[in-house]
Amino acid sequence: MRRVTAALRRHWFAPASLRDLAIVRITLVAAQLLFFLPALQQQIALTRHDERLYVPIPALKVLMLPVAAWGARPTPDLLQAVWLLAVVSGVMALIGLYTRPSLLAFAAGNTLLTAHEYSYGESHHPEGLMMIALWLLALSPAGRASSVDELRARLDATRRTLTFRPARPEDDLDEMARWPLRTVQWLLVLAYLSAGLSKLVVGGMAWFSPATLQYYLIRDSLRWNAPLGVELAGHPVLVALAAVGTVAFELTFAVAVLVPRVTPFYLVGGALLHTGIFVAQHAPFFQFIALYVVFIRPRWRRIRSRAAPRPLTVVYDGACPLCLRTMTALDFLDGGGRLRYVDFERDWETAVGVVPGLTPPAAREAIHVVTPDGAVHRGFDAFHALARALPTLRPAGALMSLPPVSRIGRAVYARVAARRARVACTTESCRI
């Protein structure tokens, strides 16, 4: 029993990467915002449907409660406000600004709009899991990494302690980062299981006759004007194989969760299956493909570490609060771990080692950056070198290359550097 409990704890709560959870947040919110957000025009059109067609589903009734009576029909003005709220909160959740409330508002807005769409006698299956996933993300620490919230928290800590500490790999691990991903993984398993079991129970062995899938291919092709479905229906052997493959995939999807080695095969298979269904039958289950992001963390990590380029060294003034905050911001933007930091006030020997000939006045006057080829850049040029090297700053790097910008940049840097405050130096090197 104890072993089972330990295995369950590992499965759900083994420390996982907050950055991966953030990638899931960004992917799902971006996908929902760009591709799956209910169209406002369609929402308004629904309000013009006959009153008798309106049969609100419970999810809509519950979400409408704060603003209207139980079962009340949303007005066009309300839908417009909810849609706007969904867009604004979605953008905030995407960049991670007040992430938890933003995600809650985004999940609530999308759930209300979709539930409204389903309250007129027509409903579809692709959106349900995405809605649950958004709610789960809102309850998770999805905003703790790769977010404005993370940057603000780190800058606050730097301001409070007057020290800069680069992020360590262990900072990225959190025991609460795994459960939302696992829950969505198992929700996908249950959804596929439902689809597979229905075919076996409702259809029985007759379902595997090519006639069944041929019928659906032709029906949907005619409904949605997708000629490929009619063409495919003319190949009974192919159709029969597709039927067997589909049910096998649906019934065994749990293997993708339990055996990480085969996960990529299931994800590729699933993506092909849904794309094929869309092309042949115009049944769009792209939300499921987006949700696959909850699986693919380990491969991303391996690919990234293999391609990690050589580091740049930043020599900074650890007695200057502005410099400490700048280092904190740079470390936040340095997602790939390319930067090494040397506080010359604390570690003068190392500073001189990486920047030969460095003098204390020169070090205090400007930041120094040493690129992998050994070139030393200082002041504005140091920032320019950093902007060129860090992917998140590359657009700024291109801008800084423009002659007028670099001229103004150098002047601004010199002015700010001359006027920045320094705290009382207490370390050994201060006597240098």
Added chain:
Amino acid sequence: MLRRAFAATVAGAVLTIQLWRLFPVGADSMWYWPFMDYPMYSEPHRYGEELVERELRGVPCDGGRLVALPPDSLRAPAFFVWSLLANAAGASAYAAQHPAVVDSSRRAAVELVRRRGDGRYCRVQLWARHYRFGRSGLRSRRPQYVLLHDWPLTEPGAPSATRAAR
């Protein structure tokens, strides 16, 4: 510890509700959305069955040409209209079991056109075309539409006034 207990409770509740929604298999209820089952495409079919496309057409009062009335033009969801027309034609299994459904669906279809037609139509017609498929796929690519019913629009959907077309 508290955080973990909260997470375990949420995850457990979500998965339990989703698991519970799986049964009875094939129920296809949206009542508990976003928790739902996924029985799409699970009904078996066999060769020799017909695929039927149904369409409402408005007969203009000025004697002009028939106007096809797809769900969009009636400002009603597509699946709702398709299901209404199947019931109005008495072709669905549900309608076969509940004869009153046929009558009320016809009233609803007539009423839908009456409300959305802005007085342009005096009659509404239900047309259908039948596709057949076999082992090698679709047999007839473009079968002709056949008139099934012709209903007046003057009175709000009086079923006694409907007549089956030949």
